[in-house]
Amino acid sequence: xxxxxxxxxxxxxxxxxxxxxxxxxxxxxxxxxxxxxxxxxxxxxxxxxxxxxxxxxxxxxxxxxxxxxxxxxxxxxxxxxxxxxxxxxxxxxxxxxxxxxxxxxxxxxxxxxxxxxxxxxxxxxxxxxxxxxxxxxxxxxxxxxxxxxxxxxxxxxxxxxxxxxxxxxxxxxxxxxxxxxxxxxxxxxxxxxxxxxxxxxxxxxxxxxxxxxxxxxxxxxxxxxxxxxxxxxxxxxxxxxxxxxxxxxxxxxxxxxxxxxxxxxxxxxxxxxxxxxxxxxxxxxxx
Amino acid sequence: xxxxxxxxxxxxxxxxxxxxxxxxxxxxxxxxxxxxxxxxxxxxxxxxxxxxxxxxxxxxxxxxxxxxxxxxxxxxxxxxxxxxxxxxxxxxxxxxxxxxxxxxxxxxxxxxxxxxxxxxxxxxxxxxxxxxxxxxxxxxxxxxxxxxxxxxxxxxxxxxxxxxxxxxxxxxxxxxxxxxxxxxxxxxxxxxxxxxxxxxxxxxxxxxxxxxxxxxxxxxxxxxxxxxxxxxxxxxxxxxxxxxxxxxxxxxxxxxxxxxxxxxxxxxxxxxxxxxxxxxxxxxxxx
Numbered sequence: 001x002x003x004x005x006x007x008x009x010x011x012x013x014x015x016x017x018x019x020x021x022x023x024x025x026x027x028x029x030x031x032x033x034x035x036x037x038x039x040x041x042x043x044x045x046x047x048x049x050x051x052x053x054x055x056x057x058x059x060x061x062x063x064x065x066x067x068x069x070x071x072x073x074x075x076x077x078x079x080x081x082x083x084x085x086x087x088x089x090x091x092x093x094x095x096x097x098x099x100x101x102x103x104x105x106x107x108x109x110x111x112x113x114x115x116x117x118x119x120x121x122x123x124x125x126x127x128x129x130x131x132x133x134x135x136x137x138x139x140x141x142x143x144x145x146x147x148x149x150x151x152x153x154x155x156x157x158x159x160x161x162x163x164x165x166x167x168x169x170x171x172x173x174x175x176x177x178x179x180x181x182x183x184x185x186x187x188x189x190x191x192x193x194x195x196x197x198x199x200x201x202x203x204x205x206x207x208x209x210x211x212x213x214x215x216x217x218x219x220x221x222x223x224x225x226x227x228x229x230x231x232x233x234x235x236x237x238x239x240x241x242x243x244x245x246x247x248x249x250x251x252x253x254x255x256x257x258x259x260x261x262x263x264x265x266x267x268x269x270x271x272x273x274x275x276x277x278x279x280x281x282x283x284x285x286x287x
Numbered sequence: 288x289x290x291x292x293x294x295x296x297x298x299x300x301x302x303x304x305x306x307x308x309x310x311x312x313x314x315x316x317x318x319x320x321x322x323x324x325x326x327x328x329x330x331x332x333x334x335x336x337x338x339x340x341x342x343x344x345x346x347x348x349x350x351x352x353x354x355x356x357x358x359x360x361x362x363x364x365x366x367x368x369x370x371x372x373x374x375x376x377x378x379x380x381x382x383x384x385x386x387x388x389x390x391x392x393x394x395x396x397x398x399x400x401x402x403x404x405x406x407x408x409x410x411x412x413x414x415x416x417x418x419x420x421x422x423x424x425x426x427x428x429x430x431x432x433x434x435x436x437x438x439x440x441x442x443x444x445x446x447x448x449x450x451x452x453x454x455x456x457x458x459x460x461x462x463x464x465x466x467x468x469x470x471x472x473x474x475x476x477x478x479x480x481x482x483x484x485x486x487x488x489x490x491x492x493x494x495x496x497x498x499x500x501x502x503x504x505x506x507x508x509x510x511x512x513x514x515x516x517x518x519x520x521x522x523x524x525x526x527x528x529x530x531x532x533x534x535x536x537x538x539x540x541x542x543x544x545x546x547x548x549x550x551x552x553x554x555x556x557x558x559x560x561x562x563x564x565x566x567x568x569x570x571x572x573x574x
Contacts, residue, residue: 011454021306098452102536104398105416105450110391129392130451137452163392164417165385165424167298249389 001082002089007098007138010091014140023048026141028132031055032072032186033081036147036176041085043173044145052139053082054091060099061127072189091139098134107133112159115250116152116263117274120240128153129160136166144168149175149183151263151276155250175275177203183275195269198234202266205230205242206277209262213279218256220244231266240265240272244279256281288369289376294385294425297378301427310335313428315419318342319359319473320368323434323463328372330460331432339426340369341378347386348414359476378426385421394420399446402537403439403550404561407527415440416447423453431455436462436470438550438563442537462562464490470562482556485521489553492517492529493564496549500566505543507531518553527552527559531566543568 004010017024025048027040033055045051055078062068075092082090106126113125136144146154154172161170176184181203182196191199205227217223224242231237242264244253253260256279263276291297304311312335314327320342332338342365349355362379369377393413400412423431433441441459448457463471468490469483478486492514504510511529518524529551531540540547543566550563 007452011452015454018305019308100449102446103450105394105396105447107451108393108395110393112391134450134452137454140454159389160392162387163390163421164394165294165298165421167302167424167427 001079001087003079003092004089005092005094007093010089010093010138011140013089014138017050018140022050023142024050024052024139025143025145026052026054026135026139027145028054028056028135029078030057030071030186031078032074032189033078034176034184034186036149036184038081038085039176040145040147040173041082041087043171044143045086047143047145047169047171048141050088051086052089052091052141053085053087054093054135054139056091056093056095056098056131056135058127058131059095060130061124063121063123066121067187067190070190072186091135093138098131106130107160107164109156109159109163112152112250113156115245115252116241116243117265118152120265125153125156129156132157133160133164136168141168143171145171145173147175148172148276149185150274151261152250155248181207183273185273187271187273190269190271192269195236195271198236199268199273201231201234201237202264202268202273202275206262206264206275210277210279213256213260214282216282216284218281220252220254220256220260223256223262227262227264231264234268236269238267240267242266247278288366288374290366290379291376292379292381294380297376297380297425298427300376301425304337305427309337310430311337311339311426311428312430312432313339313341313422313426314432315341315343315422316365317344317358317473318365319361319476320365321463321471321473321475323436323471325368325372326463327432327434327460328369328374330458331430332373334430334432334456334458335428337375338373339376339378339428340372340374341380341422341426343378343380343382343385343418343422345414345418346382347417348411350408350410353408354474354477357477359473378422380425385418393417394447394451396443396446396450399439399537400443402532402539403528403530404552405439407552412440412443416443419444420447420451423455428455430458432458432460434462435459435563436472437561438548439537442535468494470560472560474558474560477556477558479556482523482558485523486555486558486560488518488521488524489551489555489560489562493549493551493562497564497566500543500547501569503569503571505568507539507541507543507547510543510549514549514551518551521555523556525554527554529553534565
C-alpha cells in the first residue's frame with residue numbers, strides 16, 4: 001500500500017494507472033475510520049482494479065463554530081484499516097496544498113442542498129461539493145463510493161456528478177450500525193455513556209416510523225410528531241430537523257404514496273447526530 | 288475529422304485516446320469561427336496529438352436581455368474551418384443534453400469574476416466556469432487554449448483550474464486583430480459600417496495608452512481619462528468600463544509601477560465590444 005500526500009503525485013499515479021487500462025475506485029473519508037468506512041472500502045474494492053482511500057479533514061465544510069479542530073484524527077490506525085481492506089493508495093493531502101492563498105472557486109448545488117442539513121449548515125454542502133470535485137480531479141476515479149448515512153450528501157454529489165458531466169459512477173452504500181442500531185459515526189466518540197444510550201432513540205424512531213408506514217400509516221406529520229415526542233422526551237436532546245422527503249429531490253412529502261426517505265438531525269448533549277431510513281408504503285390491493 | 292454531438296460518446300473517445308497514450312488539446316468556442324479562433328486551433332494543434340474543437344453557444348452565460356438568440360450560428364462553415372486547421376474532432380453538444388431538467392450545479396469564482404465584465408454581466412462568469420468544467424469533463428483534455436481577447440475569462444479559468452486541481456494546462460493565445468487593429472470578434476458582424484469605423488477607437492485608445500506608459504506616464508487615472516475622451520467623442524459609444532488592473536488578480540492599479548493590463552468594454556451602437564492590452568512601464572535608470 002502506497003501513501004501519497006502530494007496532489008501532483010496523485011494525478012501522475014492516476015494517469016499511469018489509467019494508461020495501463022486499469023480502473024480506479026475512490027472512497028473519500030475524513031479519517032477516524034470505523035466499520036462504516038471499512039464497508040465502503042470493501043464495496044469499492046470489488047468495483048475496480050485499484051482502490052484509493054482519501055483521508056482529509058476538509059476545513060471548508062465546517063462553519064467557524066463547528067468542530068473542525070476537535071474532529072478526531074488517528075492517521076496511523078486509519079492506515080492499518082486501509083491496509084487490512086486492501087487499499088492500494090491512501091491519499092492524504094495537506095490543507096495548505098489544497099487551499100492555497102487566493103483560493104476562491106466553489107462548486108455549488110442549489111435546491112438539493114437547501115433543506116435538511118443545508119438549512120442549519122448553510123456552507124456545508126458547498127464545502128463538500130468543492131472538495132469532492134478537487135478529489136475527483138486528483139484521483140480521477142471511475143467509481144466513487146459514499147455512505148447512505150450521509151444521505152443528503154450522497155444525493156448532492158449524485159446531482160453534481162450528473163450536472164457537471166463527471167464521468168464517474170457514484171455508488172451509495174448502506175449505513176452500518178452498532179449492534180443496537182446506532183448509525184456508526186466518527187462523532188459517536190464525542191458521546192458520554194448516558195448520551196450514547198439516549199442517541200439510540202434516533203434509530204428507534206426511524207425504525208418505528210418505517211414499521212408504521214409498512215403497516216399503513218401515510219400521513220407524514222403524524223409520523224414526524226410521534227418521532228419528535230419519542231426523541232424530545234430525553235432532556236439532553238435538541239431536534240434540528242425530522243423530515244420525510246422525496247428520496248431524489250429531497251422535497252417534503254406530506255403524504256407517503258410512494259417510497260420516501262425519513263431523515264433527522266438531533267443534538268444529543270453537544271453532539272449533532274444524523275440518521276435516515278427508507279420508507280416503503282404498505283402495498284394495498286387495488287379496489 | 289469526426290463530429291460528435293453526444294456527451295457519452297465524447298467521453299468514450301477521450302478514454303480511448305488517453306488509453307492509447309495520446310494527448311488531447313481542446314479549443315472551446317461558441318462557433319461563428321473567425322481568424323482568432325483559427326489561430327487558437329493552430330496553437331492547440333502543436334500542443335497535443337489530437338485537437339478537439341467544441342462548438343456550443345452556452346445559454347447560461349447570457350443574461351435574459353442579452354443576445355443569445357441573435358448570436359450568429361454557421362455550423363457548416365465552422366466545420367470547414369475546423370477541417371482546414373486539422374481538427375480531429377468537432378464536439379457539438381446539444382443544449383438539452385447539457386442542461387437537463389433539474390440542472391442546478393454551478394462552478395463559481397469569487398473576487399476575480401467581480402470587476403470589469405463581471406460588474407455589468409453578473410451571471411456571465413458563472414456560466415463560463417460551469418460550461419468549461421462540463422466541457423473539460425467531457426473532452427478530458429491535457430491542454431486547453433483560450434484567447435487573450437477575453438482576458439478576464441482567461442484569468443478566471445486559470446484560477447478555477449488551479450483551485451479545483453484540474454490536471455489541464457491552460458494556455459492563453461494572443462488576440463488576433465483586423466488589419467486596422469480592431470480585435471476579431473463574432474460580435475463584429477453586428478456592426479454597421481459607421482459603427483465599424485468608430486469601433487476602431489477602442490484599439491487606438493489601448494495602443495495610445497500602451498505608448499504613453501512606455502514613454503513614462505504612470506498615473507492610471509490620467510491614462511483612463513485620455514482614453515475615455517478619445518472614445519466618448521463618438522456619439523454612438525457608451526463606455527461600460529475602462530480600467531487598468533493587475534494582470535493576475537485584476538485588482539485596480541492606480542500607479543503603473545510594474546506590468547499591468549488595460550481592459551475596456553464599450554457599446555458601439557447596440558453592440559458591446561471588449562478589448563485589452565498589456566502595459567509595460569518605461570525602464571528608468573536607477574538613481
